[in-house]
Each structure stands twice: as structure tokens, then as C-alpha cells.
Amino acid sequence: MDIGQTVRPVASVGATVPTEPLPSPGAVRTELPPAAVVTAPTETPPARLEVSGAAVRLQQAEEAAKEAIRRNLVIDPDTKQVIYKAVDTRSGQIVQQLPDEALLKLRAYVRANGATTEGPHVAEKTA
Numbered sequence: 001m002d003i004g005q006t007v008r009p010v011a012s013v014g015a016t017v018p019t020e021p022l023p024s025p026g027a028v029r030t031e032l033p034p035a036a037v038v039t040a041p042t043e044t045p046p047a048r049l050e051v052s053g054a055a056v057r058l059q060q061a062e063e064a065a066k067e068a069i070r071r072n073l074v075i076d077p078d079t080k081q082v083i084y085k086a087v088d089t090r091s092g093q094i095v096q097q098l099p100d101e102a103l104l105k106l107r108a109y110v111r112a113n114g115a116t117t118e119g120p121h122v123a124e125k126t127a
Contacts, residue, residue, distance in 0.1 A: 011026050011073070013032050021103050030046060067084050067089075068089050068090060069087065069088060069089065070086070070087045070088075071085070071086050071087075072084070072085045072086075072087065074086075076103070076104055076108075077106055078090060078107075078108040078111070079107040079111060081099065081104065081107065083097060083098070083099065083104070084096075084097065084098045
């Protein structure tokens, strides 16, 4: 005896007849006369963008600023971490440093005191 999938008869669905929507009171007619229908535009030349003198000067200033900064990757001897430094070539000052100087000092302090992040963490709680 086969008890597989059985097909049940389905009642027929009546065909729907498209109906015109009923006009709303006060509605405006939307059909346009043939003269008001949108047509394709005539072919025009492509637009040209002109760069102003101020934009050129701004771009030159940005390039000069990029050249004025020397970027280095250094290994800190205390923490053995890689440090990114951006140094101003004119003044010799550090413009940007990652990780921050305070974080490097904290890591050196933790390393000097023998604290490690490895091993089991013991938490004491009192109720």
C-alpha cells in the first residue's frame, strides 16, 4: 500500500475581470494631449567641469603638507611594540603616534613589575 504524497482536488478559482477605477470626487483628469507628452531631449554636448584656481591651490597645499611629514615604523625597546610615528620634517615634532605615549609607558610599567595577562584569573568575591 502506497501512503506517499496524495493530491487533493482544488476548487477552481474564478477569473477576475479588470475594472476601471472609479473617479474620486474632485479628481483631475490625468490624460495629456499629444503635444504635452514627454519626448526625448535633443543631444547635447557632455558637461565640462572646470577646476577653479582656489581648488588647484588647495590641492598643491595638501601635497606640500603630505611631503612635509615623514612617516616611520619603529620598535619600542621597552615594550617590544611596533610604533607608527608621523614627524614634521621642518620642526622635528611628532604629529601623530600610534599607540599613544601614555599607553607605551603603561605597558612598560606593567612589564617592569612582572604582571602578565597569561594564566588563570582568580577573582575573590565576598557576599
